[in-house]
Amino acid sequence: MEVLKNVSNCKDCAYRTWAFNNLTPEELELINNKKVEKFYRKGENIYIEGDPVHSFLYLQNGLVKLFKTESNHKEHIISIAKPKDFIGLLSIFSNQDHVYSISAVEDSIICFIDLDIIKSFIQNNGDFALDFLKKISKLSDSIIKTRVDINTRQLRGRIAYMLLFFAQNIYNAKKFNLPISRKEIADLIDMSTENVIRALSEFRKDGLIQIEGKNIVINDIERLQKIYDLG
Amino acid sequence: MEVLKNVSNCKDCAYRTWAFNNLTPEELELINNKKVEKFYRKGENIYIEGDPVHSFLYLQNGLVKLFKTESNHKEHIISIAKPKDFIGLLSIFSNQDHVYSISAVEDSIICFIDLDIIKSFIQNNGDFALDFLKKISKLSDSIIKTRVDINTRQLRGRIAYMLLFFAQNIYNAKKFNLPISRKEIADLIDMSTENVIRALSEFRKDGLIQIEGKNIVINDIERLQKIYDLG
DNA sequence: TATATATTATGATATATATCATTAATGATA
DNA sequence: TATCATTAATGATATATATCATAATATATA
Numbered sequence: 001m002e003v004l005k006n007v008s009n010c011k012d013c014a015y016r017t018w019a020f021n022n023l024t025p026e027e028l029e030l031i032n033n034k035k036v037e038k039f040y041r042k043g044e045n046i047y048i049e050g051d052p053v054h055s056f057l058y059l060q061n062g063l064v065k066l067f068k069t070e071s072n073h074k075e076h077i078i079s080i081a082k083p084k085d086f087i088g089l090l091s092i093f094s095n096q097d098h099v100y101s102i103s104a105v106e107d108s109i110i111c112f113i114d115l116d117i118i119k120s121f122i123q124n125n126g127d128f129a130l131d132f133l134k135k136i137s138k139l140s141d142s143i144i145k146t147r148v149d150i151n152t153r154q155l156r157g158r159i160a161y162m163l164l165f166f167a168q169n170i171y172n173a174k175k176f177n178l179p180i181s182r183k184e185i186a187d188l189i190d191m192s193t194e195n196v197i198r199a200l201s202e203f204r205k206d207g208l209i210q211i212e213g214k215n216i217v218i219n220d221i222e223r224l225q226k227i228y229d230l231g
Numbered sequence: 232m233e234v235l236k237n238v239s240n241c242k243d244c245a246y247r248t249w250a251f252n253n254l255t256p257e258e259l260e261l262i263n264n265k266k267v268e269k270f271y272r273k274g275e276n277i278y279i280e281g282d283p284v285h286s287f288l289y290l291q292n293g294l295v296k297l298f299k300t301e302s303n304h305k306e307h308i309i310s311i312a313k314p315k316d317f318i319g320l321l322s323i324f325s326n327q328d329h330v331y332s333i334s335a336v337e338d339s340i341i342c343f344i345d346l347d348i349i350k351s352f353i354q355n356n357g358d359f360a361l362d363f364l365k366k367i368s369k370l371s372d373s374i375i376k377t378r379v380d381i382n383t384r385q386l387r388g389r390i391a392y393m394l395l396f397f398a399q400n401i402y403n404a405k406k407f408n409l410p411i412s413r414k415e416i417a418d419l420i421d422m423s424t425e426n427v428i429r430a431l432s433e434f435r436k437d438g439l440i441q442i443e444g445k446n447i448v449i450n451d452i453e454r455l456q457k458i459y460d461l462g
Numbered sequence: 463t464a465t466a467t468a469t470t471a472t473g474a475t476a477t478a479t480a481t482c483a484t485t486a487a488t489g490a491t492a
Numbered sequence: 493t494a495t496c497a498t499t500a501a502t503g504a505t506a507t508a509t510a511t512c513a514t515a516a517t518a519t520a521t522a
Contacts, residue, residue, distance in 0.1 A: 046410035071460045078379060090321075090368030097370070122361050125310045133353060133364065135417065137321030140371045141330070144320065147378040148309060151421050152301045154478070182500065190382050192480050197501060213488080213500085229302045380490085385508070413470065423510050428471060444518080471512065477510070488499070 001044055004037040008060075016062065019135040022127040036112045040104040043060045043113045045089075048101040055112040057087040062108025063179050067187065068100045078187040079143045080105065080180075082170050085105040090140050093119075097145075130207070131183070150189050153231040158189040159199040160228035163209065167218050174221065232275055232279035235340065239291075246291065246315045250366040253358040260271040267343045271295075271335040277318075279332040286343040287317040293339025294401070294410050298333045298418065298429035308419040310374045311336065313401050321371050324350075335411045372382040381420050389420040390430040394440065396442075398449050405452065 004007065006134045010016060010032040020028065037060065040046060046057070049068060061080050066078045066088065078100060081087045092115060122129045150158050162185055165210055166176055178185075182200070186193040208224055210217040235366055240245060241263040253261065268291065271277060279289070280299060290312050297309045297319065311330060312318045323346060353360045377396075381389050393416055397407055410417075413431070417424040434440045439455055441448040449455065 068379065070379075070462065074383050074462070076379055076383050078375065089372050090364075091372040094365045094369040094372075099376070119361055122364060123357035126357070126360070129357070129360040130350055130353050130362075132362075133321075134325045137323075137371075138325040140368075140375075141320050141325075141374055142320040144309065144371075144378065145330070147375065147382065148299065148301075148307055151378065151382045152307050154306050167239075181498095193499090194481080194501085195479060197499095213510075231301070231305070279479075385481095412468090424469090425471085425511080426509060428469095463522105465520100465522080467518100467520070469516100471514100471516075473513085475510100475512080480505100480506080480507070482505080483503085484501100485503105486499100486501070488497100490495100490497075492493105492495080 001041075002039045004009070005041055007037045011182040011224065013060075015058070019086070019132050020073070020128075022125065022131050027121060027125065027128075031113050031117060034114055034117060038110050038112065040108045040110065044103055044104050045115055046102040046104065046110060047098055049098060050097045052096060053092045053098055053149065054115060054141050056092065056115050056118045057102075058111040058113065059083050059085050059087050060109040060111050062110075064102055064108055064110070065105050065184070066100050066102050075187045076190065077184060079146060080165075080170070080188070082099060086136060086139055089143075090136060105184075128231070153228070155163050155191055155199050156202075157228050157231040158191060159185075159196065160224045161202065161225060162189055163216070163218060164221070164228060165201075166216075167221070168170040169225055176216055232272075233270045235270055238266070238268045241266065244291075249315050250317070250363050251359075253362050254352065258352060258356065258359075262344050262348060263396050265345055265348060269341050269343065271289070271341060272337045273335055273338050276334065277333040277337050277341060278329055278421070280329060284326060284329055284330050284347060286324045287346050287349045288333075289342040289344065290314050290316050291340040291342050291461065292336040293335060293341075294332055294413070295339055295341070296336050296411070297331050297333050304426065306418045307421065308415060310377065311396075311419070318371055320374075321367060336415075340358050353399070364391060368410055379430065384459070386422055386426055386430050387433075388462040390423060390434065391455045393420055394434075394447070394449060394455060395452070395459060397447075398452070405449040407447055415459075 008026055010020070014208075016028075018048070020031070024030070040062070046064060061083055064081050064087055066081065067075060068078060069075050087102060087110065088098070089100065122132060150161055155160065166178065169173060180188070182196050183193045186196045189196070200211055204211050208218075208220050210219060210228075239311060241251070241259055247259075251262070254262070271293070277295060292314055295312050295318055297312065299309060300306050313422055318333060318341065319329070320331065353363065381392055384392065397409065401407075411419070413427050414424045419425045420427070431440070431442055435442050439449075439451050439458075441450060
């Protein structure tokens with residue numbers, strides 16, 4: 001991790017329109033002064049389960065995963081956040097400590113804003129509060145939807161989901177580099193690593209995808225969508 | 232469904248402390264005048280997927296389920312709400328229409344508050360906004376936690392989870408009446424109905440529980456907890 | 463009350479998935 | 493570059509779960 005020196009100005013931040021559009025110039029100046037931007041190399045932890053909650057985290061660049069080790073020792077990825085996403089879960093507003101861990105899946109730049117500042121904005125700026133709730137609730141519900149989508153399907157449907165997720169949701173391209181390992185895919189879709197590998201090989205043999213290591217090309221997005229739909 | 236006439240006063244509502252504690256007397260009076268209490272018989276739908284979002288829903292009494300039919304025709308229960316719970320998902324603040332359906336699992340009384348009123352409170356009452364966000368985020372995250380808890384476990388662990396959920400979370404008793412059918416348990420934990428029945432029979436044979444129809448007595452809560460923990 | 467319908471229950475069998483074993487390929491490191 | 497460690501790949505086998513079939517109860521409805 002590295003604290004960035006030449007920090008960007010919040011006013012010019014490409015993501016400002018996301019949820020910070022309703023701040024007054026003074027409020028914007030305040031977070032601009034107080035925010036800290038940090039760079040994390042792929043694989044680094046941003047925080048781990050049990051760490052105290054201090055900040056509201058905002059992903060500027062890169063890709064991070066939210067994960068947890070279950071009591072049965074299985075590691076589980078709850079969600080993957082992409083640029084413009086608030087990172088974490090809403091419980092930062094109600095919990096003292098983080099319930100999940102977060103680490104960088106790709107080199108990432110994360111913007112830390114003191115949570116008390118966000119709270120004061122909610123308290124004092126009604127337009128911000130309402131808009132913020134809208135934005136943040138969308139993200140929270142999409143995590144729930146993802147879990148349901150995945151868990152009501154079996155292996156092939158889940159793999160199709162994951163491929164479509166990266167192609168459509170993250171990279172917006174048919175050709176991309178898988179940012180996570182086969183083991184991490186397994187932890188994301190709750191299947192064994194071997195079966196993830198097998199399903200990917202199967203999809204390749206069927207001509208649905210080309211895959212060489214982490215390099216993926218999606219050949220037949222419609223058929224992939226159908227596999228997902230039928231589950 | 233039946234609109235109740237002898238409505239209770241919000242001031243005296245046992246659940247007011249939950250999230251409406253920071254309202255001014257005038258604001259409280261406003262929701263008291265505008266709220267509508269409705270009675271739903273077991274099995275009735277409160278709303279279905281696609282219905283427009285009008286109200287913030289608050290469960291006064293009874294038990295309801297939030298569910299969805301997937302594209303692969305599997306029905307899936309996302310969560311079960313108990314008294315004092317806000318019902319639904321946060322996306323009511325960002326979506327025009329409901330994404331999931333809700334129906335009564337037991338006879339229930341639901342309090343409908345116009346969503347615009349809640350939104351205006353968020354906009355105009357900072358203390359309310361902050362407290363409301365805290366409360367509502369806790370609920371949202373607990374749904375995510377539940378999905379993870381269930382989906383990282385296999386049949387017996389999931390059944391144990393479900394039994395502990397009703398015993399500890401809903402009824403606070405070792406003896407209770409299962410409010411949902413075996414099929415609904417299956418839809419909740421993403422397993423087949425037959426396997427749910429089999430696991431319950433197995434738990435009975437092992438002396439973990441007594442079960443006769445919907446009537447359940449938990450004999451060995453520690454062992455049940457262990458089955459859940461080991462997954 | 464009688465009849466139809468849904469729920470619960472259980473066994474047999476098929477299918478899906480996990481686990482174990484082994485090898486190859488890749489990446490990290492001295 | 494050589495060595496070690498991790499990841500990926502594949503087959504064989506064990507285990508978990510779903511599906512199909514059938515019967516017994518329970519519940520709803522005419």
